[in-house]
Amino acid sequence: MPVNLKAPENLLPVAGVRLGTAEAAIKKAGRKDLLLIELAAGSRVAGVFTQNSFAAAPVQVCRQHLASALPIRALLINAGNANAATGNGGLADAQRTSAAVAQALACAASQVLPFSTGVIGQRLPVERMLAAVPRAQAALHAEAWGEAAQAIMTTDTVAKGASRLVETAQGAVTVTGIAKGVGMIHPDMATLLAFVCTDARLTPAATRAAIQHAAARSFNCATVDGDTSTNDSFVLCATAQVGGQDIDVDHSDYAIVLEAISAVSIELAQAIVRDGEGATKFITIEVFDARDAVEARKVALSIAHSPLVKTAMFASDANWGRIVMAVGKAGVEGLHPSTVSLALDEVLLIEGGEPHPQYREELGAAVVAKAEFSIHVGLGRGTARARIWTCDFSYDYVKINAEYRT
Amino acid sequence: MPVNLKAPENLLPVAGVRLGTAEAAIKKAGRKDLLLIELAAGSRVAGVFTQNSFAAAPVQVCRQHLASALPIRALLINAGNANAATGNGGLADAQRTSAAVAQALACAASQVLPFSTGVIGQRLPVERMLAAVPRAQAALHAEAWGEAAQAIMTTDTVAKGASRLVETAQGAVTVTGIAKGVGMIHPDMATLLAFVCTDARLTPAATRAAIQHAAARSFNCATVDGDTSTNDSFVLCATAQVGGQDIDVDHSDYAIVLEAISAVSIELAQAIVRDGEGATKFITIEVFDARDAVEARKVALSIAHSPLVKTAMFASDANWGRIVMAVGKAGVEGLHPSTVSLALDEVLLIEGGEPHPQYREELGAAVVAKAEFSIHVGLGRGTARARIWTCDFSYDYVKINAEYRT
Numbered sequence: 001m002p003v004n005l006k007a008p009e010n011l012l013p014v015a016g017v018r019l020g021t022a023e024a025a026i027k028k029a030g031r032k033d034l035l036l037i038e039l040a041a042g043s044r045v046a047g048v049f050t051q052n053s054f055a056a057a058p059v060q061v062c063r064q065h066l067a068s069a070l071p072i073r074a075l076l077i078n079a080g081n082a083n084a085a086t087g088n089g090g091l092a093d094a095q096r097t098s099a100a101v102a103q104a105l106a107c108a109a110s111q112v113l114p115f116s117t118g119v120i121g122q123r124l125p126v127e128r129m130l131a132a133v134p135r136a137q138a139a140l141h142a143e144a145w146g147e148a149a150q151a152i153m154t155t156d157t158v159a160k161g162a163s164r165l166v167e168t169a170q171g172a173v174t175v176t177g178i179a180k181g182v183g184m185i186h187p188d189m190a191t192l193l194a195f196v197c198t199d200a201r202l203t204p205a206a207t208r209a210a211i212q213h214a215a216a217r218s219f220n221c222a223t224v225d226g227d228t229s230t231n232d233s234f235v236l237c238a239t240a241q242v243g244g245q246d247i248d249v250d251h252s253d254y255a256i257v258l259e260a261i262s263a264v265s266i267e268l269a270q271a272i273v274r275d276g277e278g279a280t281k282f283i284t285i286e287v288f289d290a291r292d293a294v295e296a297r298k299v300a301l302s303i304a305h306s307p308l309v310k311t312a313m314f315a316s317d318a319n320w321g322r323i324v325m326a327v328g329k330a331g332v333e334g335l336h337p338s339t340v341s342l343a344l345d346e347v348l349l350i351e352g353g354e355p356h357p358q359y360r361e362e363l364g365a366a367v368v369a370k371a372e373f374s375i376h377v378g379l380g381r382g383t384a385r386a387r388i389w390t391c392d393f394s395y396d397y398v399k400i401n402a403e404y405r406t
Numbered sequence: 407m408p409v410n411l412k413a414p415e416n417l418l419p420v421a422g423v424r425l426g427t428a429e430a431a432i433k434k435a436g437r438k439d440l441l442l443i444e445l446a447a448g449s450r451v452a453g454v455f456t457q458n459s460f461a462a463a464p465v466q467v468c469r470q471h472l473a474s475a476l477p478i479r480a481l482l483i484n485a486g487n488a489n490a491a492t493g494n495g496g497l498a499d500a501q502r503t504s505a506a507v508a509q510a511l512a513c514a515a516s517q518v519l520p521f522s523t524g525v526i527g528q529r530l531p532v533e534r535m536l537a538a539v540p541r542a543q544a545a546l547h548a549e550a551w552g553e554a555a556q557a558i559m560t561t562d563t564v565a566k567g568a569s570r571l572v573e574t575a576q577g578a579v580t581v582t583g584i585a586k587g588v589g590m591i592h593p594d595m596a597t598l599l600a601f602v603c604t605d606a607r608l609t610p611a612a613t614r615a616a617i618q619h620a621a622a623r624s625f626n627c628a629t630v631d632g633d634t635s636t637n638d639s640f641v642l643c644a645t646a647q648v649g650g651q652d653i654d655v656d657h658s659d660y661a662i663v664l665e666a667i668s669a670v671s672i673e674l675a676q677a678i679v680r681d682g683e684g685a686t687k688f689i690t691i692e693v694f695d696a697r698d699a700v701e702a703r704k705v706a707l708s709i710a711h712s713p714l715v716k717t718a719m720f721a722s723d724a725n726w727g728r729i730v731m732a733v734g735k736a737g738v739e740g741l742h743p744s745t746v747s748l749a750l751d752e753v754l755l756i757e758g759g760e761p762h763p764q765y766r767e768e769l770g771a772a773v774v775a776k777a778e779f780s781i782h783v784g785l786g787r788g789t790a791r792a793r794i795w796t797c798d799f800s801y802d803y804v805k806i807n808a809e810y811r812t
Contacts, residue, residue: 052731052735053733053734053735053736053741053742053743054730054733054734054743055734082727084727084730085730085743085756085761086761087759087760087761088760119727120728120730121726121727121730121761225712225714226711226712227712227713227714227728227735229731230727230730230731305632306631306632306633307631307633307713307803307807308631308633308807311803311804311807311808312807314804314808315807315808315809317808321490321491321525321526321527321636322526322633324460324490324491324526324636325460325526325633325635325636326633327459328458328459328461329457329459329633330459331457332459335459336459337460353493354493355491355492355527393713393804394804394808395801395804395805397713397717398717398720398800398801398804399801401713401714401717401718401721402718402720403721
């Protein structure tokens with residue numbers, strides 16, 4: 001059961017973006033599993049991709065195409081097969097599907113970005129995909145965001161999308177995004193894909209800056225299991241349909257648009273954690289008073305990735321010894337317990353490294369019994385901070401991941 | 407159910423070592439939970455301890471006492487309470503129990519090493535422990551290794567011990583060790599403690615060298631969940647009862663004794679993984695052809711700690727995409743898939759980064775269906791290697807860790 005998450009309603013269309021879905025029977029028949037996104041000429045596109053050494057074939061092709069001179073005109077996304085660990089054959093498959101879209105839309109193959117999510121290590125059913133491309137093209141529509149969010153789902157239990165409408169000096173700007181994934185990695189099935197579009201006239205440089213900013217504050221703060229997918233991709237498309245002036249990073253409208261892009265990205269990233277495999281809790285980890293952001297993040301991730309913390313949270317057990325253990329094992333050089341504080345929401349458990357005299361088990365238990373709460377850790381050695389969203393570790397996590405292929 | 411592990415029989419007594427257990431009702435009544443180990447005068451003792459910043463009070467006291475000038479004469483170990491995250495009060499508690507043993511044995515408090523394992527964040531029941539020390543002293547016996555192994559258990563399902571008898575130029579040398587723990591960390595309950603004794607006449611320097619050597623090849627190669635305990639302690643005691651010559655690292659007998667110490671330590675470390683929380687599989691991960699030992703170990707641990715690999719192994723699913731993902735996410739700079747190979751026991755799955763043409767799902771499935779098997783990963787960029795033992799991740803892992811305090 002996802003934690004406080006509903007399927008998106010009323011996703012706002014973005015001028016310059018049309019979406020079409022089709023059934024390609026990639027993993028099985030009976031569902032739309034192919035999504036074509038068409039972008040208006042003049043759109044500016046930027047992407048950030050997995051750091052995994054085994055980056056999937058479509059990720060490699062995306063990187064090539066984004067580096068080429070011609071602007072991106074379309075995205076082709078399939079669910080059911082990740083086209084990862086497929087060697088040179090997989091690369092050729094991703095190139096063939098890109099070329100087919102290019103032919104349909106009368107552009108160059110390098111103007112198409114391919115994305116895949118699903119099983120690792122199997123070749124794409126290219127012929128079925130090529131046959132479905134014209135059907136996806138025929139279905140292209142500006143209002144198809146909801147169907148698009150569904151088409152890219154794998155083990156997701158809820159479709160994920162978010163919209164913002166903001167006023168700028170040049171007029172109203174829309175930002176709409178969709179995402180899929182039920183954790184940072186979900187090999188075989190689900191990898192994180194996110195597509196955010198805006199009609200703002202961001203320059204190419206501003207588009208790249210905006211995606212870096214938004215990624216750092218959204219998807220890079222989300223973790224389900226600490227495993228980094230071979231296919232993670234987050235793409236920002238600015239169709240430049242609003243206003244007449246280009247918005248570079250020093251334009252007065254940039255901050256407004258950036259805020260809307262970040263807000264949509266954060267909502268999508270949180271949706272992924274809320275729908276994390278087997279999740280019953282949505283947990284925010286705040287680490288503050290660190291020497292630098294790197295060590296703050298290290299401590300937050302050490303807590304978020306500890307199976308012992310996650311199983312205790314699943315049990316609604318305010319087992320703070322495990323949190324302290326995770327802080328201590330994070331590998332922060334020179335960290336001394338005597339400066340560390342720990343709170344669950346507003347309840348202080350540790351101050352100056354000593355158990356707080358007013359703390360009673362019932363106070364902590366009441367916090368962790370909730371579906372959403374925060375863990376606050378102060379390191380007492382600086383002013384830097386980090387925030388991570390994660391979920392708990394349940395029987396269903398084991399069930400989902402042990403039983404998927406059977 | 408532990409994987410291919412039985413309680414030890416016929417642990418060999420070690421000249422110069424006597425062991426006594428007593429009931430101190432530390433967590434609950436009705437079991438012997440206090441162990442006193444008395445060492446002959448002239449024994450040489452070395453220890454290695456947790457790297458966790460929140461090192462427990464007894465670990466801090468052990469470090470002080472091992473650094474002091476007087477030789478160690480006794481070890482006092484309790485189960486049921488870790489005396490960790492207990493602030494200055496916890497330090498005083500560890501010092502009081504050491505002092506009580508010192509008084510009973512007529513030595514200095516700095517000649518006693520205290521060890522605790524169990525719940526984090528609660529103060530020790532010092533009065534009950536002090537009352538039990540004379541009973542443990544009265545029970546001291548050279549043949550009590552089996553009872554000692556039982557007294558230090560927490561969530562362990564099987565007592566853990568191992569012995570070796572080797573011939574040296576100076577006569578027969580015995581090495582016997584006991585350990586407890588069901589993973590690298592087991593907060594609240596079980597942390598890794600291991601005590602290995604030998605009657606060899608190792609010099610203090612050779613004792614320190616031997617424990618470093620043995621730790622690197624045994625306990626530091628074992629992981630259940632990647633969480634590092636606040637209390638991990640591994641101690642080597644050489645009672646110097648055999649022969650007349652001191653054995654320093656350049657003595658011809660050193661290699662023989664070191665081999666026996668390493669063998670006992672490896673057997674104990676493997677026992678801990680075999681009894682890992684919820685374990686149904688014992689998995690050896692071998693990474694070879696790495697540029698250096700650090701990156702080999704990084705890749706091995708990335709596989710061993712991946713919840714997705716561990717749940718697949720629990721399901722006897724040869725889901726090699728998850729292993730490839732874990733290799734790729736290990737953060738090895740410049741690692742290129744085209745040089746990577748992967749095998750499950752003798753079955754080759756990937757060679758030169760491409761799926762092996764002869765591989766069929768049934769071949770991999772037959773390997774991972776076994777209770778013990780190996781994962782071999784070649785990085786194809788050097789000659790360094792690393793070996794890690796781990797276990798799978800089961801429903802029982804979640805059950806044990808979610809339900810412990812309730």
